[in-house]
Amino acid sequence: MIETSQTLIAGHNVDDGAPVFDRRGIAGVSRGLEKVLETARKVAKSDASVLITGESGTGKELIARAIHQNSARRNGPMVVINCGAIPSELLESELFGHEKGAFTGAHRSRTGRFEIADQGTIFLDEIGDMSADLQVKLLRALQERRFERVGGTQTIAVDIRVISATNKDLDVAMEKGRFREDLYYRLNVIPIHILPLRERREDVMPLVEHFQHNLVKRSADFVPKKFSKEAIQTLINYDWPGNIRELENMIERIAVLVEDVDVQVHDLPGCITRTVTCHHSPCVSSVFNNGMGFTEAVDQYQRALITHALAETGWIKARAAELLKMNRTTLVEKIKKMHLEPESEMPEF
Ligand SMILES: Nc1ncnc2c1ncn2[C@@H]1O[C@H](COP(=O)(O)OP(=O)(O)O)[C@@H](O)[C@H]1O
Ligand SMILES: [Mg+2]
Known part of the structure:
Protein backbone atom coordinates (compact mmCIF):
# COMPACT_ATOMS: atom_id res chain seq x y z
CA MET A 1 0.00 0.00 0.00
CA ILE A 2 2.69 2.44 1.09
CA GLU A 3 4.82 1.25 -1.77
CA THR A 4 2.08 2.03 -4.26
CA SER A 5 1.64 5.58 -3.08
CA GLN A 6 5.39 6.18 -3.14
CA THR A 7 5.54 4.90 -6.67
CA LEU A 8 2.73 7.24 -7.59
CA ILE A 9 4.49 10.21 -6.04
CA ALA A 10 7.70 9.30 -7.84
CA GLY A 11 5.81 9.01 -11.13
CA HIS A 12 4.15 12.32 -10.51
CA ASN A 13 7.48 14.02 -9.89
CA VAL A 14 8.90 12.76 -13.14
CA ASP A 15 5.95 13.98 -15.19
CA ASP A 16 5.43 17.25 -13.53
CA GLY A 17 7.95 19.93 -12.77
CA ALA A 18 11.06 17.79 -12.41
CA PRO A 19 13.99 19.56 -14.05
CA VAL A 20 14.61 16.77 -16.53
CA PHE A 21 15.19 17.82 -20.11
CA ASP A 22 16.29 15.28 -22.64
CA ARG A 23 19.06 17.02 -24.58
CA ARG A 24 19.89 14.00 -26.67
CA GLY A 25 21.52 14.99 -29.94
CA ILE A 26 22.47 18.46 -28.73
CA ALA A 27 26.21 18.83 -28.19
CA GLY A 28 28.14 21.67 -26.64
CA VAL A 29 29.36 23.01 -23.32
CA SER A 30 29.25 26.79 -23.75
CA ARG A 31 27.44 29.09 -21.36
CA GLY A 32 25.46 30.39 -24.35
CA LEU A 33 24.15 26.93 -25.20
CA GLU A 34 23.41 26.16 -21.54
CA LYS A 35 21.26 29.29 -21.38
CA VAL A 36 19.35 28.23 -24.49
CA LEU A 37 18.72 24.77 -23.04
CA GLU A 38 17.66 26.23 -19.71
CA THR A 39 15.01 28.36 -21.42
CA ALA A 40 14.00 25.44 -23.65
CA ARG A 41 13.53 23.26 -20.56
CA LYS A 42 11.25 25.81 -18.90
CA VAL A 43 9.30 26.57 -22.03
CA ALA A 44 8.71 22.89 -22.83
CA LYS A 45 6.45 22.72 -19.78
CA SER A 46 4.15 25.40 -21.16
CA ASP A 47 2.24 26.08 -24.35
CA ALA A 48 3.69 29.58 -24.80
CA SER A 49 4.75 30.71 -28.27
CA VAL A 50 8.49 30.71 -28.84
CA LEU A 51 10.52 32.73 -31.33
CA ILE A 52 13.97 31.33 -32.02
CA THR A 53 16.49 33.67 -33.64
CA GLY A 54 20.01 33.04 -34.87
CA GLU A 55 22.06 32.77 -38.07
CA SER A 56 21.49 29.83 -40.42
CA GLY A 57 22.93 26.59 -39.21
CA THR A 58 23.03 27.52 -35.51
CA GLY A 59 20.50 24.85 -34.50
CA LYS A 60 17.15 26.65 -34.47
CA GLU A 61 15.22 23.68 -35.81
CA LEU A 62 17.08 21.30 -33.52
CA ILE A 63 16.05 23.34 -30.45
CA ALA A 64 12.46 23.60 -31.71
CA ARG A 65 12.35 19.80 -31.98
CA ALA A 66 13.82 19.41 -28.49
CA ILE A 67 11.11 21.69 -27.07
CA HIS A 68 8.41 19.62 -28.77
CA GLN A 69 9.96 16.31 -27.67
CA ASN A 70 10.15 17.48 -24.07
CA SER A 71 6.63 18.89 -24.00
CA ALA A 72 3.34 17.26 -23.13
CA ARG A 73 2.65 17.29 -26.88
CA ARG A 74 5.50 14.89 -27.64
CA ASN A 75 3.11 12.20 -28.87
CA GLY A 76 1.41 14.65 -31.19
CA PRO A 77 2.84 15.75 -34.54
CA MET A 78 5.57 18.32 -35.06
CA VAL A 79 4.87 19.96 -38.39
CA VAL A 80 7.60 22.04 -40.03
CA ILE A 81 6.90 24.63 -42.68
CA ASN A 82 9.50 26.81 -44.32
CA CYS A 83 7.73 30.10 -44.94
CA GLY A 84 10.66 31.41 -46.99
CA ALA A 85 10.80 28.57 -49.47
CA ILE A 86 7.18 28.58 -50.62
CA PRO A 87 5.71 31.31 -52.87
CA SER A 88 3.23 33.49 -51.01
CA GLU A 89 0.17 32.38 -53.04
CA LEU A 90 0.87 28.74 -52.27
CA LEU A 91 1.87 29.31 -48.65
CA GLU A 92 -1.63 30.30 -47.62
CA SER A 93 -3.13 27.03 -48.82
CA GLU A 94 -0.14 25.15 -47.45
CA LEU A 95 -0.85 26.59 -43.99
CA PHE A 96 -4.62 26.60 -43.94
CA GLY A 97 -5.55 24.12 -46.66
CA HIS A 98 -8.04 24.74 -49.46
CA GLU A 99 -11.38 23.56 -50.74
CA LYS A 100 -11.89 22.01 -54.14
CA GLY A 101 -12.18 24.72 -56.80
CA ALA A 102 -10.77 27.46 -54.54
CA PHE A 103 -8.42 28.51 -57.33
CA THR A 104 -7.32 27.31 -60.76
CA GLY A 105 -5.69 23.96 -60.30
CA ALA A 106 -7.40 23.16 -56.99
CA HIS A 107 -8.90 19.93 -58.29
CA ARG A 108 -9.45 18.53 -54.84
CA SER A 109 -9.59 19.85 -51.31
CA ARG A 110 -6.47 19.75 -49.20
CA THR A 111 -5.71 19.70 -45.48
CA GLY A 112 -3.37 22.49 -44.35
CA ARG A 113 -0.41 22.21 -41.98
CA PHE A 114 -2.33 23.89 -39.18
CA GLU A 115 -4.89 21.09 -39.21
CA ILE A 116 -2.20 18.41 -39.48
CA ALA A 117 -0.45 19.91 -36.44
CA ASP A 118 -3.56 19.64 -34.25
CA GLN A 119 -2.61 18.40 -30.75
CA GLY A 120 1.04 18.99 -31.62
CA THR A 121 3.50 21.72 -32.51
CA ILE A 122 3.80 23.79 -35.66
CA PHE A 123 7.27 25.11 -36.51
CA LEU A 124 7.11 28.18 -38.74
CA ASP A 125 10.62 28.47 -40.12
CA GLU A 126 11.94 31.67 -41.76
CA ILE A 127 8.93 33.58 -40.54
CA GLY A 128 10.70 36.86 -41.43
CA ASP A 129 10.13 36.12 -45.11
CA MET A 130 6.34 35.96 -44.91
CA SER A 131 4.39 38.41 -47.09
CA ALA A 132 2.39 41.24 -45.50
CA ASP A 133 -0.89 39.73 -46.67
CA LEU A 134 -0.27 36.41 -45.08
CA GLN A 135 1.02 38.00 -41.87
CA VAL A 136 -2.48 39.39 -41.32
CA LYS A 137 -4.08 36.00 -41.89
CA LEU A 138 -1.58 34.25 -39.66
CA LEU A 139 -2.13 36.76 -36.87
CA ARG A 140 -5.85 36.14 -36.98
CA ALA A 141 -5.42 32.37 -36.96
CA LEU A 142 -3.04 32.59 -33.99
CA GLN A 143 -5.25 34.94 -32.01
CA GLU A 144 -8.38 32.90 -32.46
CA ARG A 145 -6.82 29.47 -32.90
CA ARG A 146 -9.32 29.06 -35.72
CA PHE A 147 -9.34 29.76 -39.44
CA GLU A 148 -10.97 28.83 -42.74
CA ARG A 149 -9.46 26.87 -45.58
CA VAL A 150 -8.82 28.90 -48.74
CA GLY A 151 -12.18 29.03 -50.54
CA GLY A 152 -13.91 27.49 -47.54
CA THR A 153 -16.64 28.84 -45.27
CA GLN A 154 -16.41 26.39 -42.41
CA THR A 155 -14.34 27.57 -39.44
CA ILE A 156 -11.79 25.06 -38.22
CA ALA A 157 -10.46 25.11 -34.65
CA VAL A 158 -7.10 23.61 -33.75
CA ASP A 159 -5.06 23.06 -30.60
CA ILE A 160 -1.45 23.82 -31.47
CA ARG A 161 1.75 25.15 -29.93
CA VAL A 162 3.57 27.60 -32.17
CA ILE A 163 7.34 27.84 -32.48
CA SER A 164 8.74 30.17 -35.10
CA ALA A 165 12.27 30.92 -36.22
CA THR A 166 14.14 33.48 -38.28
CA ASN A 167 17.68 34.41 -39.22
CA LYS A 168 16.54 37.95 -40.03
CA ASP A 169 16.64 40.89 -37.66
CA LEU A 170 12.91 41.38 -37.11
CA ASP A 171 13.51 44.74 -35.36
CA VAL A 172 14.87 46.11 -38.62
CA ALA A 173 12.04 44.46 -40.60
CA MET A 174 9.49 46.10 -38.29
CA GLU A 175 11.17 49.50 -38.55
CA LYS A 176 10.93 49.21 -42.32
CA GLY A 177 7.29 48.18 -42.09
CA ARG A 178 7.97 44.74 -43.52
CA PHE A 179 6.97 42.83 -40.42
CA ARG A 180 3.86 43.51 -38.35
CA GLU A 181 4.47 44.47 -34.76
CA ASP A 182 1.29 42.80 -33.48
CA LEU A 183 2.32 39.53 -35.08
CA TYR A 184 5.82 39.89 -33.66
CA TYR A 185 4.50 40.18 -30.10
CA ARG A 186 2.15 37.28 -30.65
CA LEU A 187 5.01 35.03 -31.81
CA ASN A 188 7.68 36.31 -29.47
CA VAL A 189 6.23 35.46 -26.07
CA ILE A 190 9.41 33.59 -25.19
CA PRO A 191 12.48 34.64 -27.19
CA ILE A 192 15.39 32.23 -27.60
CA HIS A 193 18.52 33.54 -29.29
CA ILE A 194 21.16 31.09 -30.44
CA LEU A 195 24.66 32.52 -30.74
CA PRO A 196 26.73 31.91 -33.87
CA LEU A 197 29.42 29.29 -33.37
CA ARG A 198 32.21 31.90 -33.52
N1 LIG B 1 24.29 21.87 -30.54
C1 LIG B 1 24.18 21.01 -31.55
N2 LIG B 1 24.54 19.71 -31.38
C2 LIG B 1 24.46 18.83 -32.39
N3 LIG B 1 24.04 19.14 -33.63
C3 LIG B 1 23.67 20.40 -33.87
C4 LIG B 1 23.71 21.40 -32.86
N4 LIG B 1 23.26 22.57 -33.38
C5 LIG B 1 22.96 22.31 -34.66
N5 LIG B 1 23.20 21.01 -34.97
C6 LIG B 1 23.02 20.37 -36.30
O1 LIG B 1 23.43 21.31 -37.28
C7 LIG B 1 22.56 21.28 -38.41
C8 LIG B 1 21.91 22.63 -38.60
O2 LIG B 1 20.98 22.86 -37.54
P1 LIG B 1 19.51 23.47 -37.79
O3 LIG B 1 18.71 23.23 -36.56
O4 LIG B 1 18.94 22.97 -39.07
O5 LIG B 1 19.91 25.01 -37.92
P2 LIG B 1 19.02 26.26 -38.35
O6 LIG B 1 17.58 25.83 -38.30
O7 LIG B 1 19.37 27.31 -37.36
O8 LIG B 1 19.48 26.62 -39.75
C9 LIG B 1 21.55 20.18 -38.14
O9 LIG B 1 21.99 19.00 -38.75
C10 LIG B 1 21.56 20.06 -36.62
O10 LIG B 1 21.20 18.77 -36.20
MG1 LIG C 1 16.66 25.96 -40.39
Missing part, protein backbone atom coordinates in the same frame (compact mmCIF):
# COMPACT_ATOMS: atom_id res chain seq x y z
CA GLU A 199 30.82 33.41 -30.32
CA ARG A 200 30.92 30.08 -28.50
CA ARG A 201 34.11 28.51 -29.72
CA GLU A 202 34.20 26.13 -26.71
CA ASP A 203 31.51 24.16 -28.55
CA VAL A 204 33.65 23.45 -31.63
CA MET A 205 35.49 20.36 -30.35
CA PRO A 206 32.52 18.83 -28.49
CA LEU A 207 30.59 19.17 -31.76
CA VAL A 208 33.42 17.54 -33.72
CA GLU A 209 33.28 14.62 -31.26
CA HIS A 210 29.51 14.46 -31.51
CA PHE A 211 29.45 14.31 -35.31
CA GLN A 212 32.23 11.72 -35.37
CA HIS A 213 30.25 9.67 -32.89
CA ASN A 214 27.22 9.89 -35.21
CA LEU A 215 29.37 8.56 -38.07
CA VAL A 216 30.47 5.64 -35.91
CA LYS A 217 26.83 4.84 -35.20
CA ARG A 218 26.03 4.97 -38.90
CA SER A 219 28.95 2.85 -40.06
CA ALA A 220 30.87 0.39 -37.95
CA ASP A 221 33.84 0.80 -40.33
CA PHE A 222 34.41 4.40 -39.47
CA VAL A 223 37.37 5.07 -37.20
CA PRO A 224 37.14 8.51 -35.56
CA LYS A 225 39.86 10.88 -36.71
CA LYS A 226 42.46 12.31 -34.41
CA PHE A 227 43.13 15.98 -35.04
CA SER A 228 46.62 17.38 -34.51
CA LYS A 229 47.03 20.25 -32.03
CA GLU A 230 47.45 22.72 -34.89
CA ALA A 231 44.41 21.35 -36.70
CA ILE A 232 42.34 21.76 -33.52
CA GLN A 233 43.57 25.34 -33.11
CA THR A 234 42.66 26.06 -36.74
CA LEU A 235 39.15 24.71 -36.25
CA ILE A 236 38.68 26.78 -33.10
CA ASN A 237 40.01 29.96 -34.75
CA TYR A 238 37.88 29.61 -37.88
CA ASP A 239 34.77 31.80 -37.94
CA TRP A 240 32.28 29.18 -39.22
CA PRO A 241 30.03 31.50 -41.27
CA GLY A 242 27.76 28.50 -41.90
CA ASN A 243 27.83 27.64 -38.20
CA ILE A 244 27.16 24.08 -37.05
CA ARG A 245 25.80 22.95 -40.42
CA GLU A 246 29.15 23.88 -41.97
CA LEU A 247 31.06 22.03 -39.25
CA GLU A 248 28.88 18.95 -39.69
CA ASN A 249 29.54 18.98 -43.46
CA MET A 250 33.25 19.36 -42.87
CA ILE A 251 33.43 16.36 -40.55
CA GLU A 252 31.64 14.23 -43.12
CA ARG A 253 33.91 15.43 -45.88
CA ILE A 254 37.02 14.66 -43.84
CA ALA A 255 35.67 11.22 -42.98
CA VAL A 256 35.40 10.44 -46.70
CA LEU A 257 38.42 12.22 -48.10
CA VAL A 258 41.12 11.81 -45.46
CA GLU A 259 42.18 8.19 -45.33
CA ASP A 260 44.65 8.54 -42.49
CA VAL A 261 43.34 8.48 -38.93
CA ASP A 262 45.51 11.47 -38.08
CA VAL A 263 44.29 14.78 -39.47
CA GLN A 264 46.77 17.60 -40.03
CA VAL A 265 46.10 21.25 -40.90
CA HIS A 266 46.74 20.58 -44.60
CA ASP A 267 43.96 17.96 -44.58
CA LEU A 268 41.37 20.57 -43.61
CA PRO A 269 39.29 22.17 -46.39
CA GLY A 270 41.02 25.19 -47.94
CA CYS A 271 38.24 27.42 -46.80
CA ILE A 272 39.14 26.88 -43.19
CA THR A 273 42.90 27.22 -43.50
CA ARG A 274 42.65 30.24 -45.79
CA THR A 275 40.73 32.36 -43.26
CA VAL A 276 43.75 34.61 -42.86
CA THR A 277 43.46 35.84 -46.42
CA CYS A 278 39.67 35.60 -46.38
CA HIS A 279 39.47 38.43 -43.85
CA HIS A 280 36.71 36.72 -41.96
CA SER A 281 34.33 36.77 -44.86
CA PRO A 282 32.71 33.56 -45.98
CA CYS A 283 34.63 32.07 -48.88
CA VAL A 284 32.62 31.08 -51.91
CA SER A 285 32.64 27.31 -51.49
CA SER A 286 31.53 27.65 -47.87
CA VAL A 287 28.56 29.73 -49.03
CA PHE A 288 27.52 26.95 -51.40
CA ASN A 289 28.13 24.22 -48.87
CA ASN A 290 26.16 25.57 -45.98
CA GLY A 291 23.02 26.96 -47.56
CA MET A 292 23.78 30.54 -46.60
CA GLY A 293 22.56 32.21 -49.80
CA PHE A 294 23.59 35.38 -51.60
CA THR A 295 22.12 38.05 -49.32
CA GLU A 296 23.46 36.60 -46.12
CA ALA A 297 26.94 36.07 -47.59
CA VAL A 298 27.04 39.65 -48.87
CA ASP A 299 25.85 40.90 -45.46
CA GLN A 300 28.64 39.03 -43.75
CA TYR A 301 31.23 40.38 -46.14
CA GLN A 302 30.04 43.93 -45.48
CA ARG A 303 30.21 43.29 -41.78
CA ALA A 304 33.76 41.98 -42.05
CA LEU A 305 34.90 45.02 -44.08
CA ILE A 306 33.35 47.47 -41.66
CA THR A 307 34.62 45.80 -38.47
CA HIS A 308 38.11 45.75 -39.96
CA ALA A 309 38.02 49.41 -40.94
CA LEU A 310 36.75 50.36 -37.49
CA ALA A 311 39.40 48.28 -35.73
CA GLU A 312 42.06 49.75 -37.96
CA THR A 313 41.04 53.32 -37.14
CA GLY A 314 40.29 52.85 -33.45
CA TRP A 315 36.57 53.37 -34.08
CA ILE A 316 37.01 56.88 -35.51
CA LYS A 317 34.08 56.65 -37.90
CA ALA A 318 35.15 59.51 -40.17
CA ARG A 319 38.51 57.81 -40.73
CA ALA A 320 36.97 54.39 -41.18
CA ALA A 321 34.61 55.89 -43.78
CA GLU A 322 37.62 57.37 -45.59
CA LEU A 323 39.40 54.04 -45.54
CA LEU A 324 36.33 52.36 -47.02
CA LYS A 325 35.86 55.23 -49.51
CA MET A 326 32.34 55.46 -48.24
CA ASN A 327 30.05 58.25 -47.14
CA ARG A 328 30.28 58.77 -43.35
CA THR A 329 26.48 58.84 -42.88
CA THR A 330 26.15 55.59 -44.81
CA LEU A 331 28.74 54.02 -42.55
CA VAL A 332 26.98 55.25 -39.41
CA GLU A 333 23.70 53.83 -40.67
CA LYS A 334 25.30 50.47 -41.39
CA ILE A 335 26.95 50.37 -37.97
CA LYS A 336 23.57 50.97 -36.40
CA LYS A 337 21.80 48.42 -38.57
CA MET A 338 24.43 45.78 -37.87
CA HIS A 339 24.39 46.56 -34.15
CA LEU A 340 28.17 46.96 -34.16
CA GLU A 341 29.75 48.21 -30.97
CA PRO A 342 33.37 48.81 -30.00
CA GLU A 343 33.10 45.75 -27.75
CA SER A 344 31.81 43.63 -30.65
CA GLU A 345 34.09 40.77 -31.31
CA MET A 346 37.20 42.13 -33.01
CA PRO A 347 38.79 40.21 -35.85
CA GLU A 348 42.08 38.71 -34.75
CA PHE A 349 44.16 40.02 -37.63
